[in-house]
Amino acid sequence: MAIPISQDTGPIVLEKVHCNGTESSLTECSFSASDKHVCETGTIVGVICQVRKAAVLRDGGSPCAGRVEATSNSWTYVICGRMWGMNEARAFCKFLSCGDSVSASGNSQFGAGHISMLNFGLHCKGTEEDPWKCEVKPLTHKNCSAEKEVAGVICSGQRGPRLVGGNDTCSGRLEIFLGDTWGTVCDTYWDLQDAAVVCNQLGCGAAIEAPGGAFFGEGNGSIWNDIYECIGNEMQLRDCTVSSWGQHRCSHSNDAGVICSGEDWQMRLSNGETICDGRVEVYYAGTWGRVTDTQWNFNDADVVCRQQNCGSAINIYNHTKFGKGTGPSWINNVKCNGNEPFLWNCSFTQMQELPIADDVGVVCSDHTQIRLVDGGSRCAGRVELYSNGMWGTVCDDSWDLVDAQVVCQHLKCGQALNATASGWFGPGVGPICLDNLKYGVNDSVLWECLAGSWGEIDCSHKEDAGVICSGKMALRLQDGANPCQGRIEVFYNGTWGTVCADSFGIKEAEVICKQLGCGSAQSVEGAITFGSGSGQIWLDDVNCRLHD
Numbered sequence: 001m002a003i004p005i006s007q008d009t010g011p012i013v014l015e016k017v018h019c020n021g022t023e024s025s026l027t028e029c030s031f032s033a034s035d036k037h038v039c040e041t042g043t044i045v046g047v048i049c050q051v052r053k054a055a056v057l058r059d060g061g062s063p064c065a066g067r068v069e070a071t072s073n074s075w076t077y078v079i080c081g082r083m084w085g086m087n088e089a090r091a092f093c094k095f096l097s098c099g100d101s102v103s104a105s106g107n108s109q110f111g112a113g114h115i116s117m118l119n120f121g122l123h124c125k126g127t128e129e130d131p132w133k134c135e136v137k138p139l140t141h142k143n144c145s146a147e148k149e150v151a152g153v154i155c156s157g158q159r160g161p162r163l164v165g166g167n168d169t170c171s172g173r174l175e176i177f178l179g180d181t182w183g184t185v186c187d188t189y190w191d192l193q194d195a196a197v198v199c200n201q202l203g204c205g206a207a208i209e210a211p212g213g214a215f216f217g218e219g220n221g222s223i224w225n226d227i228y229e230c231i232g233n234e235m236q237l238r239d240c241t242v243s244s245w246g247q248h249r250c251s252h253s254n255d256a257g258v259i260c261s262g263e264d265w266q267m268r269l270s271n272g273e274t275i276c277d278g279r280v281e282v283y284y285a286g287t288w289g290r291v292t293d294t295q296w297n298f299n300d301a302d303v304v305c306r307q308q309n310c311g312s313a314i315n316i317y318n319h320t321k322f323g324k325g326t327g328p329s330w331i332n333n334v335k336c337n338g339n340e341p342f343l344w345n346c347s348f349t350q351m352q353e354l355p356i357a358d359d360v361g362v363v364c365s366d367h368t369q370i371r372l373v374d375g376g377s378r379c380a381g382r383v384e385l386y387s388n389g390m391w392g393t394v395c396d397d398s399w400d401l402v403d404a405q406v407v408c409q410h411l412k413c414g415q416a417l418n419a420t421a422s423g424w425f426g427p428g429v430g431p432i433c434l435d436n437l438k439y440g441v442n443d444s445v446l447w448e449c450l451a452g453s454w455g456e457i458d459c460s461h462k463e464d465a466g467v468i469c470s471g472k473m474a475l476r477l478q479d480g481a482n483p484c485q486g487r488i489e490v491f492y493n494g495t496w497g498t499v500c501a502d503s504f505g506i507k508e509a510e511v512i513c514k515q516l517g518c519g520s521a522q523s524v525e526g527a528i529t530f531g532s533g534s535g536q537i538w539l540d541d542v543n544c545r546l547h548d
Contacts, residue, residue: 015031016030016031017029017030017031018030018031053070053071053072053130053132054070054071055068055069055070055071055092055095055096055131056069056071056096057069057092057096057098057110057152057153057155058110058111058113059110059111059113059287060110060152060154063096063098064093064096064098064099064154064155065110065152065153065154065155066110066152066153067108067109067110067111067112067113067150067151067152068092068150068151068152068153069113069115070118070131072132075116076115076116077115077116077117077118078112078113078115078116078117078118078146078150078151079118079122079150079151080106080117080118080119080120080121080122080139080144080149080150080151081105081106081107081108081144081149081150081151081152082106082121082139082144082149083106083121083122083123083137084104084105084106084122084151085104085106086101086103086104086126086169087124087125087126088104088122088123088124088131088134088151089101089103089104089151089153089155090124090126091124091126091128091129091130091131091133091134092131092153092155093153093155094128094129094130095129095130095131096155098155099155099177100155100162100177100182101153101154101155101162102154102155102161102162102169102202103153103154103162103169103170103202103203103204104151104152104153104169105151105152105153105203106149106150106151106152107148107149108147108148108149108150108152108285109152109203109285110150110152111150111285111287112146112147112150113150117143117144117146117150119139119143119144120136120137120138120139121136121137121138121139122134122135122136122137122151123135123136123137154201154202154203161174161175161176161198161201161202161237162174162175162176162182162202163175163198163202163204163257163258163260164216164219165216165217166216166257166259168262169202169204170199170202170204170205170259170260170261170262171216171257171258171259171260171262172216172257172258173214173215173216173217173219173255173256173257174198174255174256174257174258175219176224176237181221181222182219182221183219183221183222183223183224184219184221184222184223184224184252184255184256185223185224185228185255185256186223186224186225186226186227186250186254186255186256187212187213187250187254187255187256187257188225188227188250188254189227189228190210190212190228190256191210192207192209192210192232192309193207193230193231193232193275194210194228194229194230194232194237194240195207195209195210195258195259195260196230196232196275197228197230197232197234197235197236197237197239197240198237198258198260199258199260199261199266200234200235200266200268200283201235201236201237202260203266204260204261204262205260205261205262205265205266206260206261206266206267206307206342207258207259207260207261208259208260208261209257209258209259210256210257210258210259211256211257211258211259212254212255212256212257213253213254213255214252214253214254214255214257215257216255216257217255218252218253218255219252219255220252223250223251223252223254223255225249225250226242227242228240228241228242229241229242231274231275232268232275232308265282265283265284265342265344266282266283266284267280267281267282267283267304267307267308267342267343268281268283268288269281269304269308269361269362270322270325271322271323272322272361272363272367273367273368273369274367274368274369275308275310275367276305276308276310276311276363276364276365276366276367276368277361277362277363277364277367278322278361278362279319279321279322279323279325279359279360279361280304280343280359280360280361280362281325282330282331282343282344284330287327287328288327289325289327289328289329289330289331290325290326290327290328290329290330290331290359291325291329291330291331291332291334291343291359291360292329292331292332292333292351292357292358292359292360293332293333293334293357293358293360294333294356294357294358295333296316296318296334296358296360297316298313298316298338299336299337299338300316300334300335300336300338300343300346300360301313301316301360301362301364302336302338303336303338303339303340303341303342303343303345303346304343304362304364305362305364305365305366306341307341307342307343308364309366310364310365310366310367311364311365311366312364312365313362313363313364313365314363314364314365315362315363316360316361316362316363317360317361317362317363318358318359318360318361319358319359319360319361321361322359322361323359324359325359328350328351329350329351329357330350331343331344331348331350332348332349332350332351332357333348333349333357334346334347334348335347335348367386368385368386369385369386370383370384370385370386370407370410370411371384371386371391371411372384372407372411372413372466372467372469373425373428374425374426374517375425375466375467375468375517376514376515376517377471378411378413379408379411379413379414379468379469379470379471380425380466380467380468380469380471381425381466381467382423382424382425382426382428382464382465382466383407383464383465383466383467384428385433390430390431391428391430392428392430392431392432392433393428393430393431393432393433393461393464393465394432394433394464394465395432395459395463395464395465396420396421396422396459396463396464396465397459397463399419399421399465400419401416401418401419403419403465404416404418404419404467404468404469407467407469408467408469408470411469413469413470413471414469414470414471414491415469415470415491416467416468416469416470417468417469417470417476417491418467418468418476418483419465419466419467420465420466420467420468421463421465421466422462422463423461423462423463423464423466424466424517425464425466425517426464427461427462427464428461428464429461432459432460432461432464470491475488475489475490475491475512475515475516476489476491476496476516477489477512477516478530478533479530479531480530483516483518484513484516484518484519485530486530487527487530487531487532487533488512489533490538490539495535495536496535497533497535497536497537497538498532498533498534498535498536498537498538499537499538499539499540499542500537500539500540500541500542501526501527502540502541503541503542503543504524504542505524506521506523506524507544507545508524508542508543508544509521509523509524510544511544
């Protein structure tokens with residue numbers, strides 16, 4: 001990239017310069033300094049030197065996205081975005097070994113930086129492997145704005161994504177970089193939450209639609225057949241879990257698409273359990289920031305929930321629920337009527353410095369929660385899910401220890417010890433939310449295991465599923481005819497061990513039967529009945545009171 005040498009005016013200082021090439025300064029060469037110059041017009045000499053060159057992308061969340069900063073020898077500058085496009089972005093992506101360009105922005109999307117601006121337009125053909133081989137053109141109007149016209153790029157990195165065949169870079173057929181070529185994504189289970197991550201990653205605002213069926217035309221090359229299971233607030237598509245590896249057969253007639261709002265603003269709910277509850281955060285000027293307010297109310301929160309496709313607000317919070325955020329306060333003292341399409345359509349102020357007001361949070365009606373009920377602790381009981389404003393249960397069809405482990409993991413209750421069925425902890429009430437669960441290797445919450453659809457149920461509450469998790473310490477009866485009789489074993493410090501019979505009597509047995517939901521104690525048996533255990537003896541001289 002050579003900055004053009006202008007046709008200068010003024011006196012001709014040197015002529016007939018002759019150097020050997022070993023001199024350290026031009027003044028060490030022979031030359032004529034006479035004021036009677038015989039140079040003709042157009043013979044003024046210039047030179048293009050080989051430069052030490054480097055480039056980096058900043059403030060984009062990864063080495064392959066952000067504001068373009070280029071270094072030539074010791075001079076580092078940002079690029080003017082006025083003539084910046086996909087071809088120019090492609091040259092930098094190739095130079096940085098970041099794949100192909102996904103999007104190119106010339107509006108300081110990733111901030112202005114604090115260095116000089118190259119006030120020339122860059123023009124590339126798109127085939128250059130080196131952006132310094134692109135043409136540099138003078139700007140036709142006033143100088144480039146360092147605040148509003150800095151060039152930025154999002155490169156594919158190793159996997160993309162990019163949107164192809166739409167009206168702009170924020171809509172189109174979804175493609176990701178597979179190996180060394182671009183491929184498409186199968187539309188099986190592709191939904192708005194998955195599309196939200198793509199829009200977020202590309203700086204394209206909110207997801208409006210997630211069309212399938214090759215809505216933007218059929219692609220070429222490989223097809224990514226695996227299923228993305230995104231919550232919707234992930235920063236990049238690769239942060240989402242992927243399930244059902246290779247089990248779905250798709251053709252290019254099933255290519256998935258994305259339509260984003262294209263807004264500069266974006267929103268997410270952080271530090272909650274789902275996309276529909278958490279601390280409210282907004283993305284603006286290349287940075288995730290805070291929403292702060294001393295008078296946060298349901299009108300404001302309803303706008304957030306509706307914008308997130310999460311129904312309406314059912315609870316509002318300050319920072320005590322979802323913690324304090326970081327970054328600038330992009331939206332402060334917001335005032336909404338409640339019918340605005342986006343939070344930034346409401347009245348608000350912006351504050352770069354740390355505000356006095358609290359971060360705000362919301363729980364929307366379409367959020368999903370999980371709990372264990374009637375098991376004597378938060379880590380044991382009937383599995384219940386909260387969805388659409390009410391608690392319901394899970395059918396025990398296909399329910400097993402692997403599914404139970406997802407529940408224990410989600411509740412931070414250690415290992416799954418038992419996956420109970422047939423209403424072991426009693427029948428629940430309300431709707432039966434899930435049936436025929438099928439665990440995937442990357443599932444981290446129960447509703448990701450769903451095989452059918454919500455509400456497609458052929459069970460009664462007599463088939464409610466339950467879980468017993470280890471927690472920090474757990475209890476079980478082993479080698480009996482059923483779970484309510486057997487050798488007493490305790491789970492502690494990651495392993496199962498036994499209980500010494502010293503001082504152990506009917507009172508202690510009553511506590512165990514109560515804890516396991518097994519009624520009253522009938523008798524206390526020794527090792528002859530249920531055999532000797534193995535491993536550590538965790539407890540000795542156990543003494544309980546009747547009300548324990």
